[in-house]
Amino acid sequence: MNRWTQHITGGAPRIGMWLASGSGYVTEICAGSGIDWVLLDMEHAPNDIRTTLEQLQVLAGYPEVDVVVRPPAADPVVIKQLLDIGAQNIMVPMIDGPEDASAAVAATRYPPRGIRGVGSALARASRWNRISDYLATADETVSLTVQVETAEALRHLDDIADVDGVDAVFIGPADLAASMGKLGQPEHPDVVAAIDGALATIVEHGKSAGVNAFNPRLVGQYVAAGARFVLVGADVALLARGVEQLVDKYRAERMRGDQSEGQGR
Numbered sequence: 001m002n003r004w005t006q007h008i009t010g011g012a013p014r015i016g017m018w019l020a021s022g023s024g025y026v027t028e029i030c031a032g033s034g035i036d037w038v039l040l041d042m043e044h045a046p047n048d049i050r051t052t053l054e055q056l057q058v059l060a061g062y063p064e065v066d067v068v069v070r071p072p073a074a075d076p077v078v079i080k081q082l083l084d085i086g087a088q089n090i091m092v093p094m095i096d097g098p099e100d101a102s103a104a105v106a107a108t109r110y111p112p113r114g115i116r117g118v119g120s121a122l123a124r125a126s127r128w129n130r131i132s133d134y135l136a137t138a139d140e141t142v143s144l145t146v147q148v149e150t151a152e153a154l155r156h157l158d159d160i161a162d163v164d165g166v167d168a169v170f171i172g173p174a175d176l177a178a179s180m181g182k183l184g185q186p187e188h189p190d191v192v193a194a195i196d197g198a199l200a201t202i203v204e205h206g207k208s209a210g211v212n213a214f215n216p217r218l219v220g221q222y223v224a225a226g227a228r229f230v231l232v233g234a235d236v237a238l239l240a241r242g243v244e245q246l247v248d249k250y251r252a253e254r255m256r257g258d259q260s261e262g263q264g265r
Contacts, residue, residue: 008228013223014230016066016231018039024051027040036229039069043093049082052087069090070091070092071090073093079107079116080107080116088125090142091146093149109165118135120134144166154198157198161202170229199225200225210230211227
């Protein structure tokens with residue numbers, strides 16, 4: 001059984017974070033925090049197959065953390081490479097209809113269920129064929145999350161969620177907002193309402209629902225609407241905001257010191 005799919009179908013909602021730095025060192029820092037799950041991102045981050053492999057190896061030391069990997073596109077070649085290096089949970093971006101979802105399913109399964117190329121003798125996933133029944137059991141150990149992030153995708157959400165082999169559907173608020181004419185406004189009331197409705201639809205179709213939400217208020221709202229797994233932060237964003245706060249703190253203290261010195265003259 002796939003542990004990730006078990007975790008997102010029962011128990012408390014899973015709280016996760018983006019890993020976008022491309023650094024195994026940063027990944028290890030984040031993995032030791034107690035976070036439930038992480039998303040290794042290749043779509044909007046400087047990750048390639050080698051940096052992703054490094055981070056998967058690092059994360060193997062933190063078995064309590066579930067790991068999802070997002071390829072840059074629904075490319076069956078990249079998905080094949082990710083599965084071969086040991087990724088078990090794939091999130092495919094920009095799924096706009098059931099045909100896209102079915103193609104993503106096929107990319108994650110061996111024939112006859114799919115089109116994944118067979119190279120287990122060369123693959124970390126099979127421990128280089130040390131797992132004797134890998135080819136027979138691999139399909140059952142892999143999970144697929146499809147990412148719905150456009151108004152067009154929402155129109156086809158019922159059909160996307162019904163595709164056999166799709167384990168979960170994740171809503172991407174930033175691109176959804178852009179497609180709704182609200183670029184840069186993922187918390188616009190119209191976007192939030194659309195996400196609430198989408199989460200409920202996913203649950204109605206018996207699939208696990210996920211979403212990205214950096215605003216704590218929205219995290220609670222989306223969980224109430226049915227989200228079972230939520231991304232609540234990102235390594236690079238935490239670093240950027242933390243450094244800015246540090247600089248602002250000491251710049252303000254320096255300004256107060258300069259003013260006091262000026263008044264004393």
